[in-house]
Amino acid sequence: MESTIKPPKKIPPQEQDHQPGIEKEMTPRPIYDNDEPGSGKLKDKVAIITGGDSGIGRAVAIFFAKEGADVVISYLNEHQDAKETAAAVKKYGKDALLVATDISLEENCKKIIDQAIDKFGKIDILVNNAAVQFEQEDIEDISAEQLDRTFRVNIYAHFFLCKHAMPHLKDGSAIINTTSITAYRGHETLMDYASTKGAIVAFTRSLSQSLVDKGIRVNAVAPGPVWTPLIPASFDKEKVGKFGKDSPIGRPAQPAEIAPCYVFLASKDAAFMTGQVMHPNGGTVLNT
Numbered sequence: 592m593e594s595t596i597k598p599p600k601k602i603p604p605q606e607q608d609h610q611p612g613i614e615k616e617m618t619p620r621p622i623y624d625n626d627e628p629g630s631g632k633l634k635d636k637v638a639i640i641t642g643g644d645s646g647i648g649r650a651v652a653i654f655f656a657k658e659g660a661d662v663v664i665s666y667l668n669e670h671q672d673a674k675e676t677a678a679a680v681k682k683y684g685k686d687a688l689l690v691a692t693d694i695s696l697e698e699n700c701k702k703i704i705d706q707a708i709d710k711f712g713k714i715d716i717l718v719n720n721a722a723v724q725f726e727q728e729d730i731e732d733i734s735a736e737q738l739d740r741t742f743r744v745n746i747y748a749h750f751f752l753c754k755h756a757m758p759h760l761k762d763g764s765a766i767i768n769t770t771s772i773t774a775y776r777g778h779e780t781l782m783d784y785a786s787t788k789g790a791i792v793a794f795t796r797s798l799s800q801s802l803v804d805k806g807i808r809v810n811a812v813a814p815g816p817v818w819t820p821l822i823p824a825s826f827d828k829e830k831v832g833k834f835g836k837d838s839p840i841g842r843p844a845q846p847a848e849i850a851p852c853y854v855f856l857a858s859k860d861a862a863f864m865t866g867q868v869m870h871p872n873g874g875t876v877l878n879t
Contacts (some may be wrong), residue, residue, distance in 0.1 A: 596625050600618050602818065602835075604828035610723050614645035614672045621818045622755035622845040623650040624679065629657030632858040636660040637711040639647035639703060639756070641694055641748065642721030646819030647769060650846035651718055651853045652676055657683040658854055663688045663707045672820075686711075694721055695743035700751035704759070714759045716857045719791075720750040720769040720832065738783050744748025745787035749794055762806030765857045768795050770868060772815045775877045781825075788813075792868060799866030808865040810856045816843040817870025829855050839874030 607616055614621065642648040643664030652662045653676070662680055664687055666673045673748060676702075677687035688710045692699040707714055724744045727733050727777050740879045749768060773781060774788035791811060799809035816822075816835035822843075823831050835843025852869045855861050 593643065594712055598621055598842055598845050604832035605823045606826065606831060607820070607824040610725070611642070611669075611721070612645070612650070612665065612822070612824030612826050613669055614675070615765065615767075616819045617818075617820060617823060621646070621843040622847045624653050625847050628845060629654070629659065630682070632658040632680060632860065633716070634659035636715040636857070637663070637707065637713050638716035638718060638857065639663040639665065639707055639714060639752070640718040640720055641703075641752065643666040643677050643718075644669045646709050646821060647814065647817060647849050648718070648858060649676045649679070649722045650850035652687065653679050653683070654847075654850040654854050655716070655857070656680040656683040656687075657787070658858070659685070660716065661686040661688075661711055663690060663703065663710070664689045665692060665703050667693060667721075668692065694742050695740065695750070697751040700748055701755045703752065703824065704755040714756055715764055717752060717756050717760070717766045717780060718769070718853060719752055719766070721748065722784070722787070722821070722823060726780045726782050726787065726825055727782070728780055730782060733783055741783045742787055745784065746790045749791060753798065760798060760805075760807050764803075764807045765861075766798065766807065766809045766820065767853055767856050768809070768811040770795070770811045772811045772813055772870070772872045772875060774875070776875075785814075792805055795868065796866045803865055808856075808861065810864055810866070811868045812849065812852045812856070812862065813858070813868050813870050813872070814849050815870075815875055817849055818843045824868075835873070842873070844871065844873060
């Protein structure tokens with residue numbers, strides 16, 4: 592069947608002055624759903640998704656709901672975006688719990704886990720997806736405060752959430768981490784961000800070995816350029832207008848084109864995969 596996703600031919604120059612960005616301010620709006628039915632791959636599952644208000648996280652929440660999962664959506668302060676995601680989830684007959692909090696702090700990560708258990712009584716899938724990035728031309732311009740913020744949101748939170756989720760995970764549970772193509776090829780103006788994404792790869796491989804005897808699978812997804820609110824929130828107008836054109840396919844992905852990787856890794860279809868990274872990046876060969 593031909594995909595119903597019709598990516599826009601052009602993204603006009605634009606930028607936002609706040610991280611991690613607001614979806615409703617983007618032109619064109621990202622595509623989060625392919626409007627095709629699910630097949631029950633995640634029936635009666637409960638998933639936590641950080642950064643689930645927009646971007647890849649929103650698409651994953653929608654695709655999980657189509658497959659039968661209730662979702663817990665963690666986000667910082669993008670309340671309207673989060674409400675839109677919850678409405679899209681409920682369209683498929685599933686429940687969405689919204690938790691607005693700063694995941695850079697361990698106590699807030701514990702709060703997400705506690706609220707998920709209070710609401711649904713279990714956790715089957717943990718998607719560590721939220722991230723920030725701050726462009727700097729020179730390493731001398733990366734302040735200690737920026738470095739700390741980037742690492743706390745992008746990788747510390749992975750440790751915190753996995754740590755507090757562990758008592759509730761069981762044989763058959765899945766952890767999925769969002770890394771990036773930048774973990775493998777670097778990025779000249781996102782040095783701290785790319786470093787955290789490399790750390791996520793190592794964390795994924797290490798945690799998978801630690802949990803394999805418990806039957807808990809740990810994998811990651813390393814997207815290439817994707818049209819999400821983080822892009823206009825991170826780059827100037829000129830760079831946004833050219834974003835993704837250097838990929839072999841010649842455009843950025845839409846979030847709905849990345850989400851199926853997460854469905855696969857969360858489902859029984861990926862029962863023999865752990866410690867692996869999927870690379871939906873538009874054709875870039877990384878040989879990793």
